[in-house]
Amino acid sequence: xxxxxxxxxxxxxxxxxxxxxxxxxxxxxxxxxxxxxxxxxxxxxxxxxxxxxxxxxxxxxxxxxxxxxxxxxxxxxxxxxxxxxxxxxxxxxxxxxxxxxxxxxxxxxxxxxxxxxxxxxxxxxxxxxxxxxxxxxxxxxxxxxxxxxxxxxxxxxxxxxxxxxxxxxxxxxxxxxxxxxxxxxxxxxxxx
Amino acid sequence: xxxxxxxxxxxxxxxxxxxxxxxxxxxxxxxxxxxxxxxxxxxxxxxxxxxxxxxxxxxxxxxxxxxxxxxxxxxxxxxxxxxxxxxxxxxxxxxxxxxxxxxxxxxxxxxxxxxxxxxxxxxxxxxxxxxxxxxxxxxxxxxxxxxxxxxxxxxxxxxxxxxxxxxxxxxxxxxxxxxxxxxxxxxxxxxx
Numbered sequence: 001x002x003x004x005x006x007x008x009x010x011x012x013x014x015x016x017x018x019x020x021x022x023x024x025x026x027x028x029x030x031x032x033x034x035x036x037x038x039x040x041x042x043x044x045x046x047x048x049x050x051x052x053x054x055x056x057x058x059x060x061x062x063x064x065x066x067x068x069x070x071x072x073x074x075x076x077x078x079x080x081x082x083x084x085x086x087x088x089x090x091x092x093x094x095x096x097x098x099x100x101x102x103x104x105x106x107x108x109x110x111x112x113x114x115x116x117x118x119x120x121x122x123x124x125x126x127x128x129x130x131x132x133x134x135x136x137x138x139x140x141x142x143x144x145x146x147x148x149x150x151x152x153x154x155x156x157x158x159x160x161x162x163x164x165x166x167x168x169x170x171x172x173x174x175x176x177x178x179x180x181x182x183x184x185x186x187x188x189x190x191x192x
Numbered sequence: 193x194x195x196x197x198x199x200x201x202x203x204x205x206x207x208x209x210x211x212x213x214x215x216x217x218x219x220x221x222x223x224x225x226x227x228x229x230x231x232x233x234x235x236x237x238x239x240x241x242x243x244x245x246x247x248x249x250x251x252x253x254x255x256x257x258x259x260x261x262x263x264x265x266x267x268x269x270x271x272x273x274x275x276x277x278x279x280x281x282x283x284x285x286x287x288x289x290x291x292x293x294x295x296x297x298x299x300x301x302x303x304x305x306x307x308x309x310x311x312x313x314x315x316x317x318x319x320x321x322x323x324x325x326x327x328x329x330x331x332x333x334x335x336x337x338x339x340x341x342x343x344x345x346x347x348x349x350x351x352x353x354x355x356x357x358x359x360x361x362x363x364x365x366x367x368x369x370x371x372x373x374x375x376x377x378x379x380x381x382x383x384x
Contacts, residue, residue, distance in 0.1 A: 080376050119311045144348055145372050152340035160333070180337050184272050185377035 009047045009057055011037040016054040020107045052117050063125050067132045079138045083150030087174045094170040105162050126151050153177045201239045201249055203229040208246040212299045244309050255317050257282055259324045271330045275342030279366045286362040297354050318343050345369045
């Protein structure tokens with residue numbers, strides 16, 4: 001008797017964000033999330049394996065979107081700039097969701113288990129970007145380093161965007177973080 | 193009747209590296225590791241919480257050694273160079289253990305669970321280095337970015353050092369990786 005539930009995953013995620021923020025991540029049950037969304041536990045488990053996964057809904061799609069945009073950067077764009085190009089392209093995705101992202105960020109900070117999952121997602125983004133930069137023709141070592149650095153920019157720009165009292169766009173934070181990285185890296189090697 | 197076991201942790205780690213390499217990580221039991229080291233399971237669990245932890249013996253000490261060396265870099269050394277200074281200082285620790293490090297690396301690659309633990313250790317090194325760079329006077333955003341980039345250098349230099357058929361020292365790979373990062377970062381921003 002499985003009924004079609006319009007955007008069940010999105011509704012479950014919204015309900016989870018609300019409940020985790022109100023009561024705490026540890027204290028909330030899947031039954032409560034499903035109830036708040038007007039759905040059953042069974043429907044929940046059709047979409048998410050556990051309590052953690054609901055917070056990472058869309059993360060794979062986001063990763064694919066970044067990788068695709070990096071792939072589509074003009075061929076003569078160097079690796080790190082290609083990554084920045086990819087990050088700028090996902091700006092609308094982030095900027096539309098800032099209040100939810102802020103709630104989600106606070107919840108993830110509250111739980112080592114969730115931080116672990118977030119680190120795994122970062123690792124998987126590094127792997128995906130290394131592959132796409134290599135496909136664009138970068139040498140393996142360069143691709144790996146540009147992917148690592150690009151994901152650092154992704155992550156730090158995200159944190160600044162979350163905390164930005166002036167609500168400037170994600171793209172602005174990507175540009176600033178990339179500029180900081182360039183400034184940091186050009187400083188002379190003063191130690192023998 | 194607990195006897196004093198000279199370097200029990202080191203012997204257990206050595207036994208674990210041998211058995212994980214011979215039989216596979218999943219297939220090896222704590223009882224077998226303790227047996228190979230000539231120790232009891234009880235002694236094993238006095239040193240390590242589980243099967244994973246034995247592979248990360250010394251990781252905390254290593255992290256402290258890096259942070260301490262970063263702290264001791266001359267005061268006028270910029271953040272990323274201070275991290276490189278810290279990484280060069282741990283070269284003897286790595287270079288003395290290359291055969292074990294190669295075995296360990298292959299074992300960790302064989303298991304998503306171990307890769308997850310390794311990513312957590314990286315995250316914890318970023319946190320430690322961010323703190324020490326801030327103590328050295330870097331602005332928070334700069335400290336975070338230099339710590340992220342420094343840990344990328346740490347990690348990629350380690351992978352190249354593991355794979356280096358010419359067995360060059362870890363410090364040489366740190367210098368090369370840092371030079372690659374500088375080259376990557378100075379490339380002009382060609383994308384609007």
